Amino acid sequence: MKRIAVLTSGGDAPGMNACIRSVVLTALHFGYQVYGFRHGYNGLVDNEIELLTMQQVRHIIQKGGTLLKSARCSKFKTESGIKLAAKHLDAAEIDALIVIGGDGSLRGMMHLSKYWQGQLIGIPGTIDNDLSGSDNTIGFQTATETVIDAIDKLRDTADAFERIFMVEVMGRDAGFIALSSGIASGAEQIIYPEGLKDIHQELDCIIQHVESARKLHGRSSYIIVISENLWPGGAYDLSQVLTEQIGIECRPVILGHIQRGGCPNGFDRILATKLGVFAVEAIKNGHSLMMVGEISNELTLTAISDCVNNKKPVDKKLSDIQAKVFDSVEILSNCTKSTI
Amino acid sequence: MKRIAVLTSGGDAPGMNACIRSVVLTALHFGYQVYGFRHGYNGLVDNEIELLTMQQVRHIIQKGGTLLKSARCSKFKTESGIKLAAKHLDAAEIDALIVIGGDGSLRGMMHLSKYWQGQLIGIPGTIDNDLSGSDNTIGFQTATETVIDAIDKLRDTADAFERIFMVEVMGRDAGFIALSSGIASGAEQIIYPEGLKDIHQELDCIIQHVESARKLHGRSSYIIVISENLWPGGAYDLSQVLTEQIGIECRPVILGHIQRGGCPNGFDRILATKLGVFAVEAIKNGHSLMMVGEISNELTLTAISDCVNNKKPVDKKLSDIQAKVFDSVEILSNCTKSTI
Amino acid sequence: MKRIAVLTSGGDAPGMNACIRSVVLTALHFGYQVYGFRHGYNGLVDNEIELLTMQQVRHIIQKGGTLLKSARCSKFKTESGIKLAAKHLDAAEIDALIVIGGDGSLRGMMHLSKYWQGQLIGIPGTIDNDLSGSDNTIGFQTATETVIDAIDKLRDTADAFERIFMVEVMGRDAGFIALSSGIASGAEQIIYPEGLKDIHQELDCIIQHVESARKLHGRSSYIIVISENLWPGGAYDLSQVLTEQIGIECRPVILGHIQRGGCPNGFDRILATKLGVFAVEAIKNGHSLMMVGEISNELTLTAISDCVNNKKPVDKKLSDIQAKVFDSVEILSNCTKSTI
Amino acid sequence: MKRIAVLTSGGDAPGMNACIRSVVLTALHFGYQVYGFRHGYNGLVDNEIELLTMQQVRHIIQKGGTLLKSARCSKFKTESGIKLAAKHLDAAEIDALIVIGGDGSLRGMMHLSKYWQGQLIGIPGTIDNDLSGSDNTIGFQTATETVIDAIDKLRDTADAFERIFMVEVMGRDAGFIALSSGIASGAEQIIYPEGLKDIHQELDCIIQHVESARKLHGRSSYIIVISENLWPGGAYDLSQVLTEQIGIECRPVILGHIQRGGCPNGFDRILATKLGVFAVEAIKNGHSLMMVGEISNELTLTAISDCVNNKKPVDKKLSDIQAKVFDSVEILSNCTKSTI
Incomplete structure (x- = not known):
């Protein structure tokens, strides 16, 4: 049985809660255990971890903000910080980490991959919509x-x-x-x-x-x-x-x-739900260092390096x-x- | 200089006003004259026609309903009704007619085409989203x-x-x-x-x-x-x-x-705006009996007969x-x- | 130190959470302990009681529904049910009970007063606005x-x-x-x-x-x-x-x-806040079997019997x-x- | 038959349209003719006058802004400007003028009264709620x-x-x-x-x-x-x-x-409606230099000089x-x- 973890990072965006819910329900569907780290990458560094259950994600699909909190994390930019994060992930026997966030959050995954061997899947969550690899990022439409x-x-x-x-x-x-x-x-x-x-x-x-x-x-x-x-x-x-x-x-x-802020609109709730399901499926299928997205109505996987390096045109x-x-x-x- | 006309038909949908605005502004951009018929196909039969100007469509993009009114039209289902409609279109020297509506409205265009020689372009406007030829119809998201x-x-x-x-x-x-x-x-x-x-x-x-x-x-x-x-x-x-x-x-x-009812949301305003522009461009390019739509982010033209005969899956x-x-x-x- | 309890009863109304918050914060301000009974009068009969803290009522002022849940209660209409309720109130050493609800909830307080000696204060919470003793009931404006x-x-x-x-x-x-x-x-x-x-x-x-x-x-x-x-x-x-x-x-x-349903509007949040404060003050001042209200901008106390017996005109x-x-x-x- | 006029002045407030509608319908009910001046006091100085009909005020109760437009008016602060305003009012044979606005607008009425003999009735319309003489001003709650x-x-x-x-x-x-x-x-x-x-x-x-x-x-x-x-x-x-x-x-x-901006909420629509009716009734009853208001649920008349000179406490x-x-x-x- 896999153990997966999820965190929200960077500027929060409406729909992050809907996405957490989707990740949790899908993980449980596959029989995985699922954990949340709080306060973005700080939670990895400081080992703020908690088990997530079906009960915790009931009726949060419509809520703004993120129950896992978010934050910028300067410690994660240092080698010692990342090593600590990797150590905590290993200690909790996490097989795969899902990060919901924007450009900076995806870059963080690339850094982490140098120090940690688990699977890493990104989900685009930012109101700015400035990520290649998905027509819409979670929160943009709201x-x-x-x-x-x-x-x-x-x-x-x-x-x-x-x-x-x-x-x-x-x-x-x-x-x-x-x-x-x-x-x-x-x-x-x-x-x-x-x-x-x-x-x-x-x-x-x-x-x-x-x-x-x-x-x-x-x-x-x-x-x-x-x-x-x-x-x-x-x-x-x-x-x-x-x-x-x-x-x-x-x-x-x-x-x-x-x-x-504010309740995510229907579009973002649905997008967040689809991407959450697809991210867990990507883990099941063995992918890593990929970002899930939706391009021309198709769910897609794009290398994280491509997402952050290519500028998406309006x-x-x-x-x-x-x-x-x-x-x-x-x-x-x-x-x-x-x-x- | 072309003379084009526009009407809204069938169940009204949020975004119809945004679409009328877009048709009018684009037509004026190309130097066309643009007329509105009121109350759906009834306006053709009863010759309720009016010139549309830039002033009339200012600040209506956010308004629910349709300034041209809508209606079902039983008279249009009779041969005499359609002939009268064709006569009025000819009398006003209309070159092309744009109909914003749903399934029944598109079928009406097919009937009209048997009695009238002008160009006919459909724009999908219905909250039901049950039209092939466009991922979203105007009003569905709202x-x-x-x-x-x-x-x-x-x-x-x-x-x-x-x-x-x-x-x-x-x-x-x-x-x-x-x-x-x-x-x-x-x-x-x-x-x-x-x-x-x-x-x-x-x-x-x-x-x-x-x-x-x-x-x-x-x-x-x-x-x-x-x-x-x-x-x-x-x-x-x-x-x-x-x-x-x-x-x-x-x-x-x-x-x-x-x-x-209600104000159209941003999604529908943007969709309505794009489709309105594209419909007038389709007229400029000589198309007829086509419905404009957006499929996988591309603006498309689909034969109206295909739109009404193929069931769109969820x-x-x-x-x-x-x-x-x-x-x-x-x-x-x-x-x-x-x-x- | 007093021990007070609060419950929400009858049809729920937007603003009930704002009122619970206000009751809890005011009680803590006076140094009281405050408990909640869940599911309206059922909570008294079934002894569903919990301590309420400042943390539990943070950021609920804007939330629809009621965190204490509400319900109709048929058992409370029987003598055995009421006696059980009184027994549970005494067992928890409750000095005063605040009931937020409508007409039927106030009548319930009158029945309870025959079997229980503590103070009873009502707060008008119903969307129907059909209670004498307050110009507006909580929820009506929303x-x-x-x-x-x-x-x-x-x-x-x-x-x-x-x-x-x-x-x-x-x-x-x-x-x-x-x-x-x-x-x-x-x-x-x-x-x-x-x-x-x-x-x-x-x-x-x-x-x-x-x-x-x-x-x-x-x-x-x-x-x-x-x-x-x-x-x-x-x-x-x-x-x-x-x-x-x-x-x-x-x-x-x-x-x-x-x-x-829905978030209470500002009017109801403010009304609920004022009435919650005033209800706890009424307890402090020794009142019982009174309903708090706001009439012509003044906070008022009206005998519950008058509130339920007099029809409020539009x-x-x-x-x-x-x-x-x-x-x-x-x-x-x-x-x-x-x-x- | 009286001839009355209405204008909106100063910072616009949600509910001004609802109030104009109420003034017009009530005036017609009493058999009066009713005119609108545009752009606040500028309309008096520049004689921008129009007859207002029942049709013009249909379905505007829910609209933000003001169909009569509003503006500050520096010309009205000069003697020549006010004299011109008085001249235009007399030329149109206006018997009574209703001004919907805030503190500065009411002061304008006091100045005008020195040069014009007609009746002057103020209606408090400002989001700031800083006028004595009414618990709420139109727009504050929205x-x-x-x-x-x-x-x-x-x-x-x-x-x-x-x-x-x-x-x-x-x-x-x-x-x-x-x-x-x-x-x-x-x-x-x-x-x-x-x-x-x-x-x-x-x-x-x-x-x-x-x-x-x-x-x-x-x-x-x-x-x-x-x-x-x-x-x-x-x-x-x-x-x-x-x-x-x-x-x-x-x-x-x-x-x-x-x-x-924005649609006025129900509270402001109702307040605006009541005050509009009451303002026309005040004209019918021969009042002048009074502001209508609602205090402790009663419709009231307060001398304009008192409204602007007394500070309303929170x-x-x-x-x-x-x-x-x-x-x-x-x-x-x-x-x-x-x-x-």
């Missing part, structure tokens, strides 16, 4: 809905006051949340890393877009969605720059960690729709921005 | 989220009172909503057409499942999700049968038309997970139900 | 919001299809949920017990209202909110009667137990607004219905 | 629910990561939103103007509170709700100060204008519960902060 809900609320007050808002959303270095939430909320402008060469060079274009819209529609609400980490000081400072240049107040809204159909179709109608812009 | 939200609420009161509930959901003759919402809400049992041979023969199995769960978990909440149209009298009558046979009250909840991964993995753990059932 | 949210969704599809819906809502024998949710959702007609003498005699008036609206507005959505228990067979049967008499399909929607301002102001404009009805 | 919903989401991720968050909420110079949302979300600390003498002097106490909680509960989520305008640089800068002093990262979340029961009851249990703080 976070996007949270952003959309917030922008819908902003639209009401923006319309009432005919105001300009700049909404900063998460995504680390990727524009998935910005692009999807921007399209879905009918945002007038979307600024995201894949759509720009250099935001400082393209500032004129950003401003020109606002001014063209004002010319076309008169006073009217105008919402800009912008990814984090694109401008020094973020939306707070950039909105200030815009306010000065266009002479109309542009107000910033920074959604922050709200995007990580959906070109979406970026084209925004840049080429809607803009040309709505704004009639002949903006020189590189790709959008 | 309806599923609405059901999940309702079951989450029921779970609270079911847990507090340790009660058994039977939730009837829509889907016409397909189990997409039942299966997805059941999995995502952690329902203890899911009864849907593709998972059964004959519900009357399998009634013992349904009952045995409830009883096994009570043995395993003691008194506890237990939620059954069931598709409409499976039992005479629906969940009202079937829950009565169960109540009598297991000696514990099983209460019915029939969600009904709530499932058709996701086998989901049905297997529910029947084989989770049940065996949670219920230890050796139930003889045909497929689940 | 349930009303749930109904409003459902009707908002129905409005979308009703508008799209220009349909007539009849929505049945809870309330036992009182019209609070129907009247509030009907006004707040702009329902075209609201049928509730306090607004009628005899629904069978006033059926013509109900029908005439629908027909007047159709004359005034043409085809249009029309939503009727109706309280449960007003017509044999409920909204299912009454909508059938209407369909036949007006010749236009009137579709029923029965919301059922969804109304009991807000006359609301019933007048609906019947006299809006109807006269919208429908121009000279309906002869008794009070509305 | 905004509070929006904040609670955001903090519930934050709690998930705060728990998963055991993090400290500081959430800045609106309220101008009043703590209503902070106190209500803080209590309802179980926030560990609430910082609001009425609860402090001087935030700089009490900084040690704020920090000590966080540290006491860490001692009591170990690593754990900890959420601080803070009103805007209390610290230079707001929550961004204050959280930085805390981070440095306690040596644990405290992350800021600034909710911003999201708090103004609910002492709530501030006491937070400061005296819960804190003493949870944190065992003997903090020297003045009032909390």
Whole structure:
């Protein structure tokens, strides 16, 4: 009988609990024992381990957060930390470890594999969706809905006051949340890393877009969605720059960690459930150092090294729709921005 | 310059407004004029036509319902009705007609094609998701989220009172909503057409499942999700049968038309936007009698006749997970139900 | 040091957990020990008792349901059952018992007082709002919001299809949920017990209202909110009667137990918190057989016998607004219905 | 036949549309003509007037924003601007003007009364709830629910990561939103103007509170709700100060204008409906320079001068519960902060 362990690591994402539940139920189905480590990789280093039972995962599919807690772990980046982790895994006679997390968590698995011989399977869990090897990562769709809900609320007050808002959303270095939430909320402008060469060079274009819209529609609400980490000081400072240049107040809204919380939506619960089942099946089938994913509706295994090394592009159909179709109608812009 | 028209037909679905917006903006982008017919095919027969402008579709992407209204249309099933429709389309010099709707709406296009020479492009819009030619139809994901939200609420009161509930959901003759919402809400049992041979023969199995769960978990909440149209009298009558046979009250909840309403979620807004753009591009490219769709992340064109004649299967991964993995753990059932 | 106990009884209501939390924290603040009985009065009879700690009530303020579970209890209606309950309370040396529940739960306290000498304090917890002694009962505002949210969704599809819906809502024998949710959702007609003498005699008036609206507005959505228990067979049967008499399909929607679940809204969390604090203070001050409540913004104590014997009227301002102001404009009805 | 006009002014608030609807329907009920001015007082100065009909206000009760738009108006602060406004009101033969807005809007009415002889009735519409003369202003309860919903989401991720968050909420110079949302979300600390003498002097106490909680509960989520305008640089800068002093990262979340948007909840729709009816009745009864309100469940008229000059206190029961009851249990703080 195999003994498997599971942990959640890095930025938490809605659906992690649904995934833990799926891993536990599937493991029990195969007759395995299943353990949880708490606080991400810290739990390995500090040996925070507990047996997981069917009772513990009842009715958690809809819960935000993660019952195993998550954390960053600096100790795991040292050789002594990793060796301690490997020692604890061996002491508990764990055959296989499942890690639910993002880019950094997957890299952690690669490091661990140098010091520990057990099977290692990754499950993509991050709201940023910035992992190759799965069309969607667990939490991305829920976070996007949270952003959309917030922008819908902003639209009401923006319309009432005919105001300009700049909404900063998460995504680390990727524009998935910005692009999807921007399209879905009918945002007038979307600024995201894949759509720009250099935001400082393209500032004129950003401003020109606002001014063209004002010319076309008169006073009217105008919402800009912008990814984090694109401008020094973020939306707070950039909105200030815009306010000065266009002479109309542009107000910033920074959604922050709200995007990580809340009940996972159905999409993420189902994705998390499928990937949890498939991860345990992958262990049963002897795989290691692979990440499970869903690509074009098929459950897939991709080498973890490929997942972290290849940059996943945003959906070109979406970026084209925004840049080429809607803009040309709505704004009639002949903006020189590189790709959008 | 082309003149295109659009209408929404059959049961309305969240995202229809987002799709109308997308069709209008894309048509304007290509320099086309775009008209709307109101009340589904009735608008063709009764010549309820209006010019659609950019202003009319501003800020409707998030709105439920359909600004063009929808309806069933019995007149359109007669030869005289269709001829009148064709006459009105010709009188307005419409080159191409886009119909957003479900199975019946697509069949209507096939009939119309016998009497009218213009291009006909279908867009799948129905909460039931029962159309081949697209992995998701517009509205399905939102309806599923609405059901999940309702079951989450029921779970609270079911847990507090340790009660058994039977939730009837829509889907016409397909189990997409039942299966997805059941999995995502952690329902203890899911009864849907593709998972059964004959519900009357399998009634013992349904009952045995409830009883096994009570043995395993003691008194506890237990939620059954069931598709409409499976039992005479629906969940009202079937829950009565169960109540009598297991000696514990099983209460019915029939969600009904709530499932058709509400703001479309982000998924449906994006899908509706993509399909609306692609439908107008299909017209530009000279296609006719095709339905646009998205299959495995690719935008596709499928002959309408194929869409209505081929039955789309539910996701086998989901049905297997529910029947084989989770049940065996949670219920230890050796139930003889045909497929689940 | 006092030892107090708490239980939740009868139909569960959103906010019960917030109230338990408040009772526990306040009791600990005063240095009391606090125990919970599970499954309502059954817990007294069956001696299901547990110590409650600060840790157990952390982060439950937002949770639906009740961690102490609830239930009806037939054994408590027998003399032997009550005597057993009293014996268990004495065995645990409980000085005071707090019961969170509705009408039946308060009556249970009156019965218990004949066999047990400890202090008894009631807290009004029921979605029906049908208790004198508090303007709002815990759960009423949340349930009303749930109904409003459902009707908002129905409005979308009703508008799209220009349909007539009849929505049945809870309330036992009182019209609070129907009247509030009907006004707040702009329902075209609201049928509730306090607004009628005899629904069978006033059926013509109900029908005439629908027909007047159709004359005034043409085809249009029309939503009727109706309280449960007003017509044999409920909204299912009454909508059938209407369909036949007006010749236009009137579709029923029965919301059922969804109304009991879900996260409590802020209003109910705050009310539950205040009443929980005040209930423990009432114990500290030596009160017994009183129900805490909030009337005109003041925290109040009312004899339990008065709470159950006096019928609380619906807000006359609301019933007048609906019947006299809006109807006269919208429908121009000279309906002869008794009070509305 | 009277001619009345209505406008919405100042910061928009959810429920303003419900209130406009109520004013229009009631006015029509009394046989009055009713006009709307757009963009707040700008509409008076610029004569942006339109007739309002029953059709225009159908199905807007649930919509956020305001169909009459809102705005600040600097021109209205000049004598020439006000005289122009009075001239336009007279030209349209308006007998009475209803203004829905906050503190500044009411002051505007007092200025206008010096130059215009018609009746002036105010309706309290602001999320800040900082107006004497009504227990609740339109929009306050909805905004509070929006904040609670955001903090519930934050709690998930705060728990998963055991993090400290500081959430800045609106309220101008009043703590209503902070106190209500803080209590309802179980926030560990609430910082609001009425609860402090001087935030700089009490900084040690704020920090000590966080540290006491860490001692009591170990690593754990900890959420601080803070009103805007209390610290230079707001929550961004204050959280930085805390981070440095306690040596644990405290992350800021600034909710911003999201708090103004969204569908009004049932409470605000009902309040807006009642106040709209009562405002028109007040006009019918010849009142002027009064604000309608609801105090202790009674509809009331208060002189506008009293509404703007008297500061409304926060609910002492709530501030006491937070400061005296819960804190003493949870944190065992003997903090020297003045009032909390």
